[in-house]
Amino acid sequence: xxxxxxxxxxxxxxxxxxxxxxxxxxxxxxxxxxxxxxxxxxxxxxxxxxxxxxxxxxxxxxxxxxxxxxxxxxxxxxxxxxxxxxxxxxxxxxxxxxxxxxxxxxxxxxxxxxxxxxxxxxxxxxxxxxxxxxxxxxxxxxxxxxxxxxxxxxxxxxxxxxxxxxxxxxxxxxxxxxxxxxxxxxxxxxxxxxxxxxxxxxxxxxxxxxx
Amino acid sequence: xxxxxxxxxxxxxxxxxxxxxxxxxxxxxxxxxxxxxxxxxxxxxxxxxxxxxxxxxxxxxxxxxxxxxxxxxxxxxxxxxxxxxxxxxxxxxxxxxxxxxxxxxxxxxxxxxxxxxxxxxxxxxxxxxxxxxxxxxxxxxxxxxxxxxxxxxxxxxxxxxxxxxxxxxxxxxxxxxxxxxxxxxxxxxxxxxxxxxxxxxxxxxxxxxxxxxxxxxxxxxxxxxxxxxxxxxxxxxxxxxxxxxxxxxxxxxxxxxxxxxxxxxxxxxxxxxxxxxxxx
Numbered sequence: 354x355x356x357x358x359x360x361x362x363x364x365x366x367x368x369x370x371x372x373x374x375x376x377x378x379x380x381x382x383x384x385x386x387x388x389x390x391x392x393x394x395x396x397x398x399x400x401x402x403x404x405x406x407x408x409x410x411x412x413x414x415x416x417x418x419x420x421x422x423x424x425x426x427x428x429x430x431x432x433x434x435x436x437x438x439x440x441x442x443x444x445x446x447x448x449x450x451x452x453x454x455x456x457x458x459x460x461x462x463x464x465x466x467x468x469x470x471x472x473x474x475x476x477x478x479x480x481x482x483x484x485x486x487x488x489x490x491x492x493x494x495x496x497x498x499x500x501x502x503x504x505x506x507x508x509x510x511x512x513x514x515x516x517x518x519x520x521x522x523x524x525x526x527x528x529x530x531x532x533x534x535x536x537x538x539x540x541x542x543x544x545x546x547x548x549x550x551x552x553x554x555x556x557x558x559x560x561x562x563x564x
Numbered sequence: 565x566x567x568x569x570x571x572x573x574x575x576x577x578x579x580x581x582x583x584x585x586x587x588x589x590x591x592x593x594x595x596x597x598x599x600x601x602x603x604x605x606x607x608x609x610x611x612x613x614x615x616x617x618x619x620x621x622x623x624x625x626x627x628x629x630x631x632x633x634x635x636x637x638x639x640x641x642x643x644x645x646x647x648x649x650x651x652x653x654x655x656x657x658x659x660x661x662x663x664x665x666x667x668x669x670x671x672x673x674x675x676x677x678x679x680x681x682x683x684x685x686x687x688x689x690x691x692x693x694x695x696x697x698x699x700x701x702x703x704x705x706x707x708x709x710x711x712x713x714x715x716x717x718x719x720x721x722x723x724x725x726x727x728x729x730x731x732x733x734x735x736x737x738x739x740x741x742x743x744x745x746x747x748x749x750x751x752x753x754x755x756x757x758x759x760x761x762x763x764x765x766x767x768x769x770x771x772x773x774x775x776x777x778x779x780x781x782x783x784x785x786x787x788x789x790x791x792x793x794x795x796x797x798x799x800x801x802x803x804x805x806x807x808x809x810x811x812x813x814x815x816x817x818x819x820x821x822x823x824x825x826x827x828x829x830x831x832x833x834x835x836x837x838x839x840x841x842x843x844x
Contacts, residue, residue, distance in 0.1 A: 379591065409720075411719075412720045470751065536774045549601055
């Protein structure tokens with residue numbers, strides 16, 4: 354049964370039917386197709402929710418293996434993660450207002466997430482150091498533009514010379530807009546071409562190589 | 565943009581055929597573009613079948629994949645692959661980027677299987693897991709090494725920060741020789757990119773998210789920007805029938821650029837026919 358469901362023709366057929374229906378519903382206003390499209394979108398949400406359970410199984414499979422093998426430098430963290438997950442699931446199912454659940458989420462999870470996001474600033478700094486080395490004319494234009502934006506945003510820019518914010522504003526609102534729009538434009542056309550290849554079954558990678 | 569709904573009974577059809585055939589207001593030009601894209605695609609395929617496949621330019625980042633996996637083979641270290649945050653679902657607007665990334669993963673996994681290089685796949689996109697597992701399994705099977713595939717190389721983390729910290733931990737513990745991050749990348753682009761630079765990994769990155777492109781270019785050895793990630797999985801097939809589809813996209817681009825230039829010139833001379841057409 355499973356081998357039949359994995360047949361290439363079935364995957365292509367379903368992709369073509371669902372994709373074609375969605376395109377039709379977007380361009381043409383027909384009540385019946387709108388209803389079918391809405392139902393399919395609800396299915397997608399339900400499948401995504403089930404996939405979360407699959408994700409947890411995948412994560413447990415990896416971490417359980419580490420615990421079993423006592424992987425050096427890893428197994429203890431895996432055991433801690435699984436234990437913590439089980440504890441919060443049990444408490445969460447019982448009562449999400451319970452003090453341990455609430456406190457752990459606000460003071461551990463949120464704090465850790467915020468900290469990780471905050472360190473991005475340091476990574477941007479080191480990436481900028483790498484990018485802003487003047488090796489050719491393009492890199493020189495990049496560093497001058499970057500400096501102008503910096504002087505536009507920082508109050509010291511205006512204090513040094515009142516023209517810096519004006520120049521920075523020009524780079525931000527006009528100078529770079531053409532380039533950014535070009536990238537958006539080509540990405541959109543590339544996406545359409547990718548969609549057509551997918552609908553016609555010429556994109557083989559997304560369902561496992563197509564062999 | 566208005567969108568009325570209709571019923572399609574036979575009587576209703578007879579009375580309102582003209583109205584039903586009307587496309588939703590504001591989407592007419594998009595529909596024409598889509599139809600033209602299909603026509604260009606068909607022409608490109610027909611040319612390829614006659615042995616006159618349109619030429620496409622070389623994609624340096626895709627060509628670098630072979631070299632990067634070769635380096636991992638020599639060093640005896642794993643290859644790390646990651647599709648980015650992409651709103652953690654295939655159902656978001658980032659979904660196509662994840663699918664395109666899985667298409668490229670198929671090629672990378674095939675190379676890894678051929679040269680016996682371990683591959684590590686970190687993700688936070690739960691609904692992509694069955695696709696990824698099937699893609700990797702098929703890639704190993706196609707190389708005749710089905711038994712070498714270990715599903716535990718797929719590591720799932722249920723959130724963006726968890727995913728980023730898991731990747732950083734993977735880099736420190738397992739020191740991959742290659743890092744590939746291709747897909748709907750967000751702030752992880754700069755964090756993962758810089759962390760991979762610290763361990764000296766060769767990097768190939770790509771995203772259609774324009775706000776992350778500067779970080780990809782700054783941190784990666786090879787970058788795919790704009791539509792390149794969508795073309796990547798077709799490019800690696802080297803199949804003229806598939807790559808001709810990329811060329812048809814380029815024809816569409818040329819047509820739209822011509823319309824844009826013409827529209828700008830007409831608008832400057834007070835004729836707004838193109839801008840009205842775009843609003844159709």
